[in-house]
Amino acid sequence: MNLADSEIVASLLSKDNYAIEKDINQADFILINTCAIRDNAEQRIRKRLRELRALQRTHQGLKIGILGCMAERLQKQLMEEEDNVSFIVGPDAYRNLPQMLDNIKDGEKLAETLLSETETYDDIEPVRYDTNGITAYISIMRGCQNYCAYCVVPYTRGRERSRDPRTIVDEARSLFEKGYREVTLLGQNVNSYRWEAESGKRKAESEEHDLFTNHYSQITNSVGFPQLMAMVAEVSPLLRVRFATSHPKDLSDELLQVMARYDNICKCIHLPVQSGSERMLKLMNRRYTPEWYLGRIDAIRRYLPTCSITTDVIAGFCTETEEDHQATLEMFRKVRYDYAYMFKFSMRPNTYAAKYLQDDVPDDVKTRRLEEIIALQGEIALENNQKEVGKTFEVLIEGVSHRSEGQLFGRNSQNKVIVFERGNLQPGQYANVKVTRCTSATLIGEVVDNK
Ligand code: SAH
Ligand code: SF4
Secondary structure, X not given: OXXXXXXHHHHHHHOOOOOOOOOHHHOOEEEEEEOOOOHHHHHHHHHHHHHHHHHHHHOOOOEEEEEEHHHHHHOHHHHHHOOOEEEEEOOOOHHHHHHHHHHOOOOOOEEEOOXXXXXXXXXXXXXXXXXXXXXXXXXXXXXXXXXXXXXXXHHHHOOOEEOOHHHHHHHHHHHHHOOOOEEEEEOOOHHXXXXXXXXXXXXXXXXXXXXXXXXXXXXXXXXXXXXXXXXXXXXOOOOEEEEEOOOHHHXXXXXXXXXXXXXXXXXXXXXXXXXXXHHHHHHOOOOOOHHHHHHHHHHHHHHOOOOEEEEXXXXXXXXXXXXXXXXXXXXXXHHOOOEEEEEEOOOOOOOHHHHHOOXXXXXXXXXXXXXXXXXXXXXXXXXXXHOOOOOEEEEEEEEXXXXXXXXXXXXXXXXXXEEEEOOOOOOOOEEEEEEEEEOOOOEEEEEEEXX
16 A cells, blocks of 8 residues: 555656655655554664664755654654654645645755545556556555554544546556556455445536446446456456455455456455454454354355465454464464465554553563464465466466576466466566476466467
């Protein structure tokens, strides 16, 4: 999400004649886009700010600004604590950045952190400045109001709002025409994406728009996520479509049916479980039970037998017992995830947990539980990958392998990385690759025929 936001910031500033400077010693401004999701994300930024002091001493006039969730969370407090910061800008205020940079004078400090109920930056075409030219993110909505008890996002990114689907499809089409072959649609809870035409004018426009008259999406003034996926998938069969993140409570059969209908919608679902314990899920305000979650996993397997499933999990949330932790391990054994992002609980100010619960699981216990989850997931991922040996996958080639110039890497529809001999192939092409061996993180294969 932050990468996508930085591309919007680059676009807004390039319109005002600012350009990206790759040599940090030559830069007039350094903008740091920040995350507030866990304390260690914020500590990394504090460290980066300390490191930049040396550069500021030799480079008079260099100004540093903090963008993103940490700016939103701490606001002016951040400038007081970090005296080398000149401006801070929250996630909904990036349109003010060009003017702020134009006007900022030496010694002055500026802050813009107002959250918006409507800002989606839908008219901004992001500048993809750090890209492989093949895969890109498209932000389809902003904010979140699920208020999971541990999570700071609703406080730093504001209310949920969905972007106009026409601008999303146009962006996907424009990327495809530039040679991109994969887009990932981004939102904190993509399943609750819903765009409504508000005014009569907007309605008339949307009725004319040909996107709304294709065979799947009837003329409509309200677009939900399954329909949006179909529209983006119809840009071209050669454009792969992915999405993140789905909240399990809202994962609909309709979405799974759309995923089954289009070959170019990738068969990979990220479905963050957070915990396997019913009591923990309730306390986390996730609004599903382990049974509901497993029912959704069954539905995925039924509609999409080849789909990979990945997750997020938190070890050591408030009051978590050994029994709760065992329930999480059990969930991992039942689902057999292909990949997991695994975190130690970090108490965040303002959240429900900070107000009403105690961070009472000792750090060494959190660490041990996290390590147990990581070890189990490592075994499962390896076993899952071993089952892929002998199968042939269509791979979108993304680049040259980091290990060897003679090898390329890409991903299959299931989002698994596959490495293989280069031959005559180029990044951006599709190739059919047969898997010959694997590790827990990577498949290794050989090209069987080229398209
Ligand atoms: N909107 C996404 C998650 C975005 S945050 C969703 O609901 O799935 C990404 C992940 O960070 C979360 O899924 C969660 O596992 C983790 N996370 C969020 N807050 C956390 C906290 N306070 N401590 C540890 N991990 C946290
Ligand atoms: Fe945070 Fe929950 Fe919203 Fe995800 S759904 S961003 S975890 S509040």
